[in-house]
Amino acid sequence: MLSTKNLSSNIVLGQLYALWLREIKVFLRERSRLVASTFTPLLWLSVIGSGLGSTNLQIGTDYEKFIFPGIICMSVIFTSVFFGSYIIWDRKFDFLKSVMVAPSSRTTVFVGKTLGGMTTSLFQVAIVLVLGIALGINYDALSLLQILSIVLILSFCLTSLGLTFGSYIESLEGFQLIISFVVFPLFFLSGALFPIDNLPAWLKLITLIDPATYSVDALRNSILNLGTYSFEYDLAVLLLFTFIITIIGILSFRRMKAV
Amino acid sequence: MITVKNLVKKYADFKALDDLSFEVNENEIFGLLGPNGAGKTTLIHILATLLKPTEGGAIVNGFDVLHNANKVRQSIGVVFQAPSSDDILTGYENLKVHALLYGIPRKLREKRISEVLELVGLGDRKNDQVKKYSGGMRRRLEIARGLLHHPKVFFLDEPTLGLDPKSRETMWKYIKKIVREEKVTIILTTHYMEEADMLCDRIGFITNGRIIALDSPSKLKQEIGGDIVKITFSDRVPLDKDFTKFDFVHKVERKENSVIIYMEKVNSNLHMLIKDLDDVQTIEYKKPTLNDVFLKLSGDYLSGDSPEGGFMQRYAQYKKS
Numbered sequence: 001m002l003s004t005k006n007l008s009s010n011i012v013l014g015q016l017y018a019l020w021l022r023e024i025k026v027f028l029r030e031r032s033r034l035v036a037s038t039f040t041p042l043l044w045l046s047v048i049g050s051g052l053g054s055t056n057l058q059i060g061t062d063y064e065k066f067i068f069p070g071i072i073c074m075s076v077i078f079t080s081v082f083f084g085s086y087i088i089w090d091r092k093f094d095f096l097k098s099v100m101v102a103p104s105s106r107t108t109v110f111v112g113k114t115l116g117g118m119t120t121s122l123f124q125v126a127i128v129l130v131l132g133i134a135l136g137i138n139y140d141a142l143s144l145l146q147i148l149s150i151v152l153i154l155s156f157c158l159t160s161l162g163l164t165f166g167s168y169i170e171s172l173e174g175f176q177l178i179i180s181f182v183v184f185p186l187f188f189l190s191g192a193l194f195p196i197d198n199l200p201a202w203l204k205l206i207t208l209i210d211p212a213t214y215s216v217d218a219l220r221n222s223i224l225n226l227g228t229y230s231f232e233y234d235l236a237v238l239l240l241f242t243f244i245i246t247i248i249g250i251l252s253f254r255r256m257k258a259v
Numbered sequence: 260m261i262t263v264k265n266l267v268k269k270y271a272d273f274k275a276l277d278d279l280s281f282e283v284n285e286n287e288i289f290g291l292l293g294p295n296g297a298g299k300t301t302l303i304h305i306l307a308t309l310l311k312p313t314e315g316g317a318i319v320n321g322f323d324v325l326h327n328a329n330k331v332r333q334s335i336g337v338v339f340q341a342p343s344s345d346d347i348l349t350g351y352e353n354l355k356v357h358a359l360l361y362g363i364p365r366k367l368r369e370k371r372i373s374e375v376l377e378l379v380g381l382g383d384r385k386n387d388q389v390k391k392y393s394g395g396m397r398r399r400l401e402i403a404r405g406l407l408h409h410p411k412v413f414f415l416d417e418p419t420l421g422l423d424p425k426s427r428e429t430m431w432k433y434i435k436k437i438v439r440e441e442k443v444t445i446i447l448t449t450h451y452m453e454e455a456d457m458l459c460d461r462i463g464f465i466t467n468g469r470i471i472a473l474d475s476p477s478k479l480k481q482e483i484g485g486d487i488v489k490i491t492f493s494d495r496v497p498l499d500k501d502f503t504k505f506d507f508v509h510k511v512e513r514k515e516n517s518v519i520i521y522m523e524k525v526n527s528n529l530h531m532l533i534k535d536l537d538d539v540q541t542i543e544y545k546k547p548t549l550n551d552v553f554l555k556l557s558g559d560y561l562s563g564d565s566p567e568g569g570f571m572q573r574y575a576q577y578k579k580s
């Protein structure tokens with residue numbers, strides 16, 4: 001495999017910028033994705049939020065507010081995993097080949113993609129945060145900083161996860177499998193929609209290996225003061241997951257077939 | 260410029276490339292000519308470091324494709340068979356992304372982008388999204404993209420596949436211009452005989468993963484042994500020796516009720532050939548094309564399937580009265 005040693009860091013930065021730029025332009029020009037990313041969270045907050053909110057749950061706040069951190073994470077989960085697994089498309093159409101014949105290392109391409117995923121997630125989350133104001137949620141400087149950090153880390157983690165799966169899957173149908181077996185479980189088992197404290201033991205065990213669980217909990221801590229664990233604990237576990245998944249992702253990406 | 264040695268690529272038990280060895284000289288246009296599935300794309304992928312050979316190896320611009328992939332990548336430009344530009348981006352943006360990937364310094368970047376855009380005649384369309392380009396324009400953009408970093412070797416995988424005849428001719432014009440202005444060694448693959456004939460200094464015929472002949476187009480055509488005459492008989496077909504007794508006849512092949520004769524100087528010798536023949540129904544004559552060379556080499560001339568259609572370049576009908 002290629003090493004980046006003999007390329008000056010300037011060139012690597014330029015390459016990262018190139019890959020990032022491409023992703024952002026594609027994202028901004030695909031109107032349908034922008035529209036969908038505004039309406040999906042709105043739909044969840046209003047329909048699920050007020051629908052389930054009218055039942056009697058013991059959660060210590062309005063149900064809409066309770067799921068709000070979960071909806072932020074939902075945006076990040078969907079955006080990032082999709083983003084990563086778009087690599088299947090890039091490979092199907094010859095775009096990835098044209099990147100692979102350039103003298104850039106696979107690791108650079110991997111990181112360029114995750115940067116794109118993080119930026120896209122930020123766009124989406126910004127929209128959700130504005131919706132939050134309408135729900136009566138107040139942010140201060142600290143909570144905004146905490147939200148920003150969690151969103152960026154979770155997004156890095158899950159874009160890597162998407163790239164990992166994407167680098168093993170060759171057919172476009174595989175994309176559907178990723179949606180069913182990765183995206184939905186990550187979301188539903190994260191405690192985004194219900195408190196995880198009272199879950200049966202076996203289910204609770206599964207939520208513990210979902211990085212989104214700690215993100216939802218961290219955001220609930222910083223926005224609503226309602227976490228199961230402490231913010232610091234959530235952050236530490238999330239970083240650990242991200243580290244492991246990124247390593248696996250880069251290794252998978254380097255052994256991926258270019259054609 | 261390129262040395263390929265005992266290259267083998269297997270997919271499971273299937274040999275897509277079967278012990279290939281050949282060389283490509285500096286500043287020539289080398290054509291890989293062969294039918295679909297011959298192994299052309301597989302070979303390009305290996306030379307471009309995207310695919311690992313099962314056995315053997317290759318040197319490109321002095322660098323080993325297996326052990327010095329990064330140096331090879333800096334030396335080459337590639338236009339893939341399938342479109343590989345981003346159609347949501349503009350032509351200019353596609354080039355900018357690649358200029359950055361190749362680490363072209365900021366000062367040179369804009370100048371070089373304008374240069375290659377001019378080279379392929381897309382200067383005035385650079386701010387249009389690629390999805391608004393025609394197939395030929397898109398291919399030309401990819402050529403421009405491949406040339407950005409001044410590669411020494413340029414691979415073009417079926418550059419005119421799927422283009423209408425007019426765009427194909429435009430493409431030929433640009434390919435010739437590139438050789439003149441950019442001083443690159445070009446390897447192009449095609450399954451169009453006349454394209455290879457027209458553009459290439461040397462041609463390697465590739466089929467079933469093997470190169471079955473390699474030479475300049477004119478030498479290849481000479482090899483077939485002069486002009487080709489096909490005589491069809493209404494009744495009895497004469498014996499081979501009725502033809503081979505003449506010195507100017509190189510070779511005779513039979514097919515149902517006709518014979519195909521490879522001979523010299525058809526204009527002056529034809530009347531000798533047919534003087535004593537009875538029952539001649541038609542006589543067809545043509546100059547050999549690469550098509551004939553290919554069909555003869557791949558051994559199915561007699562089946563009469565010519566991929567380019569049309570046996571005749573010139574058609575003459577003769578009836579003995």
Ligand SMILES: Nc1ncnc2c1ncn2[C@@H]1O[C@H](COP(=O)(O)OP(=O)(O)O)[C@@H](O)[C@H]1O
Pocket residue numbers: 270275293294295296297298299300301302
């Ligand atoms: N990934 C692959 N797996 C299995 N067989 C392949 C693969 N890629 C190509 N082949 C086979 O290798 C042969 C050569 O293909 P290719 O190089 O694309 O031919 P060409 O470009 O000359 O049309 C074909 O028979 C094709 O089916």
Ligand SMILES: [Mg+2]
Pocket residue numbers: 299300301340416417
């Ligand atoms: Mg091909």
